[in-house]
Amino acid sequence: MAKLWAGRFKKEVNEKVNDFNSSISFDARMIHHDILGSIAHATMLGEQGIIDKKEAEMIVEGLNGILSDVENDNLAIDPTAEDIHMFVEAELTKRLGDTGKRLHTARSRNDQVALDIRLYLKDETDTLIQLTQNLIQVLCNVASEHTETVMSGYTHLQRAQPITFAHHLMAYAQMLLRDMDRLQDAKKRMDVMPLGSGALASTTYPLNRMRVAELLGFANVTKNSLDGVSDRDFCIELCSAISILMMHLSRFCEEIILWCSWEFKFIELDDAYATGSSIMPQKKNPDIAELVRGKTGRVIGDLVTLLTMMKGLPLAYNKDMQEDKEAIFDAVDTAKLCISTFIPMIETMTVLKDNMRNAAAKGFINATDCADYLVKKGLPFRDAYKATGQLVALCIDKSLVLETLPLQEYQTVCELFDNDIYEAIRLDTCVNGRNVIGGPAKEMVEQQILEVKNKLK
Ligand code: ARG
Numbered sequence: 001m002a003k004l005w006a007g008r009f010k011k012e013v014n015e016k017v018n019d020f021n022s023s024i025s026f027d028a029r030m031i032h033h034d035i036l037g038s039i040a041h042a043t044m045l046g047e048q049g050i051i052d053k054k055e056a057e058m059i060v061e062g063l064n065g066i067l068s069d070v071e072n073d074n075l076a077i078d079p080t081a082e083d084i085h086m087f088v089e090a091e092l093t094k095r096l097g098d099t100g101k102r103l104h105t106a107r108s109r110n111d112q113v114a115l116d117i118r119l120y121l122k123d124e125t126d127t128l129i130q131l132t133q134n135l136i137q138v139l140c141n142v143a144s145e146h147t148e149t150v151m152s153g154y155t156h157l158q159r160a161q162p163i164t165f166a167h168h169l170m171a172y173a174q175m176l177l178r179d180m181d182r183l184q185d186a187k188k189r190m191d192v193m194p195l196g197s198g199a200l201a202s203t204t205y206p207l208n209r210m211r212v213a214e215l216l217g218f219a220n221v222t223k224n225s226l227d228g229v230s231d232r233d234f235c236i237e238l239c240s241a242i243s244i245l246m247m248h249l250s251r252f253c254e255e256i257i258l259w260c261s262w263e264f265k266f267i268e269l270d271d272a273y274a275t276g277s278s279i280m281p282q283k284k285n286p287d288i289a290e291l292v293r294g295k296t297g298r299v300i301g302d303l304v305t306l307l308t309m310m311k312g313l314p315l316a317y318n319k320d321m322q323e324d325k326e327a328i329f330d331a332v333d334t335a336k337l338c339i340s341t342f343i344p345m346i347e348t349m350t351v352l353k354d355n356m357r358n359a360a361a362k363g364f365i366n367a368t369d370c371a372d373y374l375v376k377k378g379l380p381f382r383d384a385y386k387a388t389g390q391l392v393a394l395c396i397d398k399s400l401v402l403e404t405l406p407l408q409e410y411q412t413v414c415e416l417f418d419n420d421i422y423e424a425i426r427l428d429t430c431v432n433g434r435n436v437i438g439g440p441a442k443e444m445v446e447q448q449i450l451e452v453k454n455k456l457k
Contacts, residue, residue, distance in 0.1 A: 001081045001090060023083045023322050026329065031077065033119035034084050035067045037112065040215035041195055042103055050106060050205050055099045062096045063088070085109050085116070106207055108199035110229040110317040115195050117325065119216065121238055124332045125187045129180055131339040132245065133456055136176045138347050140449050143169040147442045147449075150427045151266065151356035152365045159363025162430045165266075165351060166449070167440035173452050175248040182241035190234040193218035197228030200316035230316040232306065235328040239303045242335045243296075249338060250296035253289035256345075260286045265355045270348035273341075288345050292338045302331040357427070361401065364392050366425040369433070370402055373424040377416040387414045 003013065013021070039060050046056025066088060069075035081087035086109075093100030143166035153163040193213035196202060202225040209221045222228035259266035260274075269286055277283035305327040309320055367388050374384035390413050395405055402425050410417035423429060435441035438448070 001078055001086070003082070004086055004089060018080075018082075021082065021319075022080075023325065024077065024079060024081050024087060026326050027084045027113075027116075028077045028087075029329070030116045030120045031070055031084050031088065032067065033123075034088055034112070034116045035063050036216065037115045037119060037195065038088065038103055039063050040212045041107055043215060044208050044211045045102075045105055047211065048206055048208055050207070051102045055102055058096055058099050059092065059103050062092050062100065065095065066091050083109070083113075085112050106198070106203045106205035107195060108197075108229070110199050111194050111197040111225075114197070114229050114231070115193065115216075117328075118190050118192075118194065118218075118234060121234065121328065121332070122187060122190055124336075125183055125190065125238060128242070128245075128332065128335060128339075129183045129187075131336060131343075132176050132180045132183065135339055135343050135346075136173050136180070136452060136456060138343055139169050139173040139176070140453055142346065142351075143167075143173070143445065143449055146351060146353075147445050148428075149351065149353045149356060150360050150431055152360040152363055153440075159360070159365050161368055162360055162365050162427045163440040164431055164442070164445060165353075165356060166445045170445060170448050170452070172248065172252050176245070177452060177455060179241065179245040179248060182244065183238070186234065186237040186241050188219075189237060191219040192222045193220070194222045194228040194231075197222060197225035200226055200229055226316040230313070230318075230321070232310055232321060232324050235324050236303070236306045236310070239299070239306055239328055239331045242331045243300050243303045246292075246296040246299045246335060246338065249342060250293045253286075253293040253342075256289040256349075257286050257293070260284075260289075264359070266352055266359070268350040268352060269345060270350070273345040273348060288341055292342060295334050295338055299331045299334050302327040302334075360427055361403070364395070364402060366402055366427060366430050367392055369425050369430045370421070373421055374414060374416055379414070379416060 003009075042051070042056050042059040042063070045051045046053045051059075066075065070077070075091070077084070078087055078090075081090065089100070089103060092103060146165040146169070149165040150162055151165050151168065152159040153161050153168070193209065193216060195212050196207045196209040213219075213221050222231070256267065256269075258264050260269060269284070269288075271284075273288055274284045275287045277285065306324060309323050309327070313320055370391065371381065371384040371388040374387060375381050379387070391402065391405065391410065394409060394413070395401055398405075398409075403422065407417065407419060407421070410421060432441045432443075435444050437444065
C-alpha cells in the first residue's frame with residue numbers, strides 16, 4: 001500500500017523494513033475503536049468550523065460505511081498497510097477522494113494510537129471485570145453448599161486447623177474482589193482522552209477536546225500533550241492488575257491440581273474439563289488448571305515486556321511503544337480465556353466431602369483446640385501447649401488420634417481433662433467455635449458470602 005507520508009522520500013521503503021515496521025498484523029483488532037475515534041474527531045472538526053461541516057458529515061458517513069463493511073465481511077483489511085490508522089484513512093480517501101484527506105487535520109498517529117488503545121482497553125477491562133464477577137458469583141454458589149463441609153486448613157502444606165471448604169473457596173472470592181477493584185481503578189486512569197496532543201506539542205487549530213471526550217464517553221482529557229502521547233501507564237497498570245489476578249488463579253489451580261491427586265482426592269473434575277493420557281489408560285489429568293498456572297508466567301512476562309519497553313524512553317512518542325500492543329493484548333486475551341475456562345471447571349467439579357473430612361480427622365488439626373480447652377480451665381497457654389504436645393506424641397506412639405485417646409491417658413498428662421474434652425475437640429465444634437469476623441464458623445461464612453454477593457450488586 002502506498003505510504004501516506006511518501007512526500008519527503010526519494011525511494012520506496014525496503015520491503016523487509018516495511019514488514020519490520022508494520023503493526024497491522026496486531027493492531028487491526030482496534031479497527032472498530034479507531035473508526036469511532038475518527039468519527040468523534042471529524043464531528044468536532046466540523047462543529048468547530050476547522051473543516052467544512054458538509055465534508056465532516058461525509059467523512060462520518062464514509063467511516064460508518066467502512067465500519068459496517070468490515071463488520072459484514074465486505075472489506076478485507078489490507079495486510080500490507082503500515083498500521084490500522086493508515087489503512088482506515090487510505091480506505092476513506094479511496095471512497096471520498098479529497099474529502100477523506102481532511103480527516104487527519106489537527107491529529108497525529110501518535111495521539112490517535114494513544115486514543116485507540118485506551119478505547120479498546122476500556123472495553124476489554126469491562127469484559128475482564130464482568131468475567132471476574134461471574135467467577136466470584138460461582139464461588140459464592142459453590143461455597144453456599146459447603147458451609148458444613150469440614151476440611152483441614154493448611155500451613156506449610158501441613159494439616160493445621162479445621163476450616164470448611166466454603167471458607168477456603170471464599171478466600172479466593174476475596175482475592176478476586178480485590179482484583180475487580182484493581183481493574184476498576186486501572187480503568188479510571190485509562191479514562192482520559194488524548195486527542196489534541198498531536199504528535200507531541202498539541203496543535204494550533206481551535207479544537208474542542210472536551211467535546212471529543214464527551215462524544216467518546218471519556219471522563220476527562222489528558223492535561224499535557226507530551227504525556228498524552230507517551231503515557232502507557234494505563235497498559236502497565238492493567239497488565240499488572242491482570243498479573244495479580246492470574247497469580248491468584250494460579251494459586252487456586254495449584255490447589256485444584258493437588259486436590260485431584262489420589263493423595264488428596266478432595267475433588268473430581270468433570271470429564272468434560274479434564275483430559276487423558278496417550279499411554280496411561282488410568283489417567284485423568286487436570287490440564288486446564290495446569291495451563292492456567294502455566295499461562296500466568298506468560299502474563300507476568302507481558303508485564304515485564306511493557307515495563308522494560310518504557311523504562312528508557314525519552315519524551316515523547318518513540319516507535320518502541322508500538323511493542324505495547326502485543327504484550328497487553330496477549331495479557332488480556334490470556335486472562336479472558338483462562339477465567340472463562342476456569343468458571344465451568346469449578347461449576348462442574350464434584351466435591352468429595354468424605355475424603356476432606358477423613359483427611360481432616362487424621363492430622364491432629366484439633367490440637368490447638370485441645371490446648372484452648374485447658375486454657376479455658378485455667379492453665380496458662382504455654383503450659384497447655386506443652387501438655388497437648390505430649391498428648392500428640394502419645395497418640396503417635398499408640399497409633400491413636402486425640403478423638404480416640406482414652407480419658408485416663410489424657411489425665412496422666414494433665415488432671416484438668418474431663419469427659420467434655422471429646423466434645424471440645426470435635427471438628428465441627430472446632431470450626432463453629434471460630435466465629436469471629438472472618439472465621440470459618442458456618443454463620444460467619446454465610447455472612448461473608450452475603451457480603452460478597454452484596455458487593456457484586
Ligand atoms: N503503529 C504505531 C504504534 O502502534 C502508530 C503510531 C506511529 N507513529 C509514528 N509517528 N510512526 O505505535
